[in-house]
Amino acid sequence: MVEQPKIHLEHVGFTYNATSATTGAEPVEALKDVTLSIPPHAITVIFGPSGGGKTTLLRLINRLNDMLSGTRRTGQVLLDGQDIYAHDVSVVELRRRVGMVFSLPLPIPGTVRHNVTYGLQLAGMRDQTVLDNALVRSLQQAALWDEVKDRLDDPATALSGGQQQRLCIARSLALEPDVLLLDEPTSGLDPISTAKVEHSLMELKKHYTIVIVPHSVQQGARVADYAAFFLMGELMEAGPGRQVFINPKNKRTEDYITGRFG
Amino acid sequence: MCGARMNDQEQQPRREARVEPVSTARGLGQGRDHHWGEFLVENAIRVLGFSAIGFVVLIFLFLLQEGLPTFFRVELPILFGQRWYPTFDLYGTMPLILGSVLVTIVAIAIALPLGVATAVFVREVAPNWAREILKPMIETLAGIPSVVLGFFGMTIVAPLVRDVLGAPTGLTAFTGALLLAYMSLPTIISVAEDALDAVPKSYRDAGLAMGATRWQTIWRVVVPAARSGIITAIMLGMGRAIGETMAVMMVTGNAARMPVTADSLFRPVRTMTATIAAEMGEVARGSTHYHVLFGVGIILFVLTFMINLAAASVIFQKRRRGGLR
Ligand SMILES: Nc1ncnc2c1ncn2[C@@H]1O[C@H](COP(=O)(O)OP(=O)(O)OP(=O)(O)O)[C@@H](O)[C@H]1O
Ligand SMILES: [Mg+2]
Numbered sequence: 001m002v003e004q005p006k007i008h009l010e011h012v013g014f015t016y017n018a019t020s021a022t023t024g025a026e027p028v029e030a031l032k033d034v035t036l037s038i039p040p041h042a043i044t045v046i047f048g049p050s051g052g053g054k055t056t057l058l059r060l061i062n063r064l065n066d067m068l069s070g071t072r073r074t075g076q077v078l079l080d081g082q083d084i085y086a087h088d089v090s091v092v093e094l095r096r097r098v099g100m101v102f103s104l105p106l107p108i109p110g111t112v113r114h115n116v117t118y119g120l121q122l123a124g125m126r127d128q129t130v131l132d133n134a135l136v137r138s139l140q141q142a143a144l145w146d147e148v149k150d151r152l153d154d155p156a157t158a159l160s161g162g163q164q165q166r167l168c169i170a171r172s173l174a175l176e177p178d179v180l181l182l183d184e185p186t187s188g189l190d191p192i193s194t195a196k197v198e199h200s201l202m203e204l205k206k207h208y209t210i211v212i213v214p215h216s217v218q219q220g221a222r223v224a225d226y227a228a229f230f231l232m233g234e235l236m237e238a239g240p241g242r243q244v245f246i247n248p249k250n251k252r253t254e255d256y257i258t259g260r261f262g
Numbered sequence: 263m264c265g266a267r268m269n270d271q272e273q274q275p276r277r278e279a280r281v282e283p284v285s286t287a288r289g290l291g292q293g294r295d296h297h298w299g300e301f302l303v304e305n306a307i308r309v310l311g312f313s314a315i316g317f318v319v320l321i322f323l324f325l326l327q328e329g330l331p332t333f334f335r336v337e338l339p340i341l342f343g344q345r346w347y348p349t350f351d352l353y354g355t356m357p358l359i360l361g362s363v364l365v366t367i368v369a370i371a372i373a374l375p376l377g378v379a380t381a382v383f384v385r386e387v388a389p390n391w392a393r394e395i396l397k398p399m400i401e402t403l404a405g406i407p408s409v410v411l412g413f414f415g416m417t418i419v420a421p422l423v424r425d426v427l428g429a430p431t432g433l434t435a436f437t438g439a440l441l442l443a444y445m446s447l448p449t450i451i452s453v454a455e456d457a458l459d460a461v462p463k464s465y466r467d468a469g470l471a472m473g474a475t476r477w478q479t480i481w482r483v484v485v486p487a488a489r490s491g492i493i494t495a496i497m498l499g500m501g502r503a504i505g506e507t508m509a510v511m512m513v514t515g516n517a518a519r520m521p522v523t524a525d526s527l528f529r530p531v532r533t534m535t536a537t538i539a540a541e542m543g544e545v546a547r548g549s550t551h552y553h554v555l556f557g558v559g560i561i562l563f564v565l566t567f568m569i570n571l572a573a574a575s576v577i578f579q580k581r582r583r584g585g586l587r
Binding site: 062092095119171172 | 462465467470471473474475478482486489
């Protein structure tokens with residue numbers, strides 16, 4: 001890669017319940033010495049069997065694991081070459097640059113409009129025209145505008161599951177992040193909604209860096225520009241999507257893709 | 263017996279021809295035993311359930327039977343008049359109703375912010391070990407008998423109120439409201455805390471991930487998500503406050519004056535519950551006064567019922583919209 005990676009993980013390790021003296025829970029080493037570069041303006045697929053540490057990895061990139069107690073993190077996570085865990089980094093700023101969409105579509109309480117513009121309002125934006133523009137733009141980018149343009153003031157929970165999921169994507173996009181992290185964003189969706197989400201991802205990657213944990217190997221193969229295969233917290237293989245999914249170098253990757261385990 | 267038979271079978275070598283019919287027979291036998299037990303338990307529960315409902319209905323009917331004559335014996339303008347002097351056949355319930363309303367509203371105005379803030383603290387801010395200590399302590403508070411609190415109110419709170427305010431007496435509506443607030447706090451805190459606890463962790467993640475600070479996430483995402491539970495908490499606290507008798511009777515001074523002047527909060531007041539409790543012992547059964555006291559009971563019941571109805575409608579509305587997840 002000639003271009004500077006958008007995100008670079010350097011010998012990253014992460015352990016849950018590392019200081020288990022108080023709780024008595026077993027330590028879980030969720031990530032082990034992971035070194036991985038994520039290129040800009042492309043879709044990077046993180047895949048592998050359950051418990052492999054994929055969610056942990058995504059949550060590390062926008063520091064959602066900070067709130068958990070008793071964890072141990074090693075290594076460095078660089079965003080545009082800058083260590084996001086450095087002392088002078090504002091977590092709130094970071095999370096505005098790195099959006100995250102979760103596997104359960106979870107609108108915050110309130111209307112469709114509120115869900116999309118709320119992040120901007122939190123960031124201190126008061127100008128109504130700016131908010132309205134952001135509302136339209138992000139709903140369009142999430143391929144949801146046509147379906148909700150007459151329902152902007154309905155409660156968000158009145159939307160269908162697929163619409164709610166795209167609403168959550170729009171919510172992240174409203175903040176114009178650099179990076180969009182998606183954790184199994186289509187796990188509860190029907191094939192048509194899934195196709196819509198995938199389609200909008202293809203559009204979005206022109207402007208954003210996208211990291212996605214797919215809900216199936218097939219989906220991974222469909223959207224991947226780059227792919228990384230995780231097994232029990234270890235990075236087994238990473239490279240261009242075509243190569244990883246069609247011509248994997250690692251025996252385990254091949255076994256997993258062809259369905260021999262996992 | 264059934265179990266023993268099953269074990270025997272499992273020790274036998276499995277042959278398909280045998281396993282089929284035997285297992286069918288076993289299934290039937292078990293089904294019959296099951297059915298009888300089921301029948302008994304089901305009916306026992308049904309009887310208990312219906313008798314509970316039956317008692318409530320009986321009490322309600324009794325209340326109606328004793329209370330309804332009020333509305334024929336006493337003219338309505340007098341009944342809802344401003345003067346409560348039973349000795350002179352003046353049964354104006356307005357001071358009592360307004361007294362209850364005033365004390366209850368002020369109590370809730372005090373308890374609501376405190377209770378919700380405490381619930382947020384216990385659930386969202388306090389470290390685990392502190393929460394483990396705080397929760398049972400708060401729940402224990404709910405168990406303090408109200409007469410004890412009333413005594414505490416008379417000997418400690420009332421003099422304090424008198425000295426601080428320079429009022430002629432410390433037995434005021436405000437003193438009652440303070441005690442009631444204190445009494446409804448445990449209910450409000452623990453119900454609101456449960457509501458916050460029921461908000462999926464992912465709401466917090468969602469708030470944080472969109473760039474909210476921890477406080478913004480708590481106040482603007484988690485608390486609204488728990489809104490219906492918190493409203494229930496308030497309604498339950500209010501129900502407790504409006505129905506409370508003993509403590510209120512001991513500290514509010516019990517003067518049946520209309521609390522309509524600006525300083526009413528710091529003057530004695532008399533509530534519906536206190537009136538019933540204080541006067542029921544001395545009235546002749548069947549007298550007008552006797553019926554009026556039951557009439558006051560009906561009014562109290564209707565008020566409480568309306569509060570509960572309001573709470574329920576808030577919750578149902580929320581459910582219909584799919585807001586509870
Ligand atoms: N909060 C937590 N506390 C303790 N252990 C955890 C926690 N979250 C995850 N783990 C453990 O860390 C390991 C990796 O979990 P992670 O959620 O990252 O896996 P995943 O690859 O996303 O799996 P899936 O495909 O099922 O979502 C698992 O063994 C899991 O049990
Ligand atoms: Mg996961």
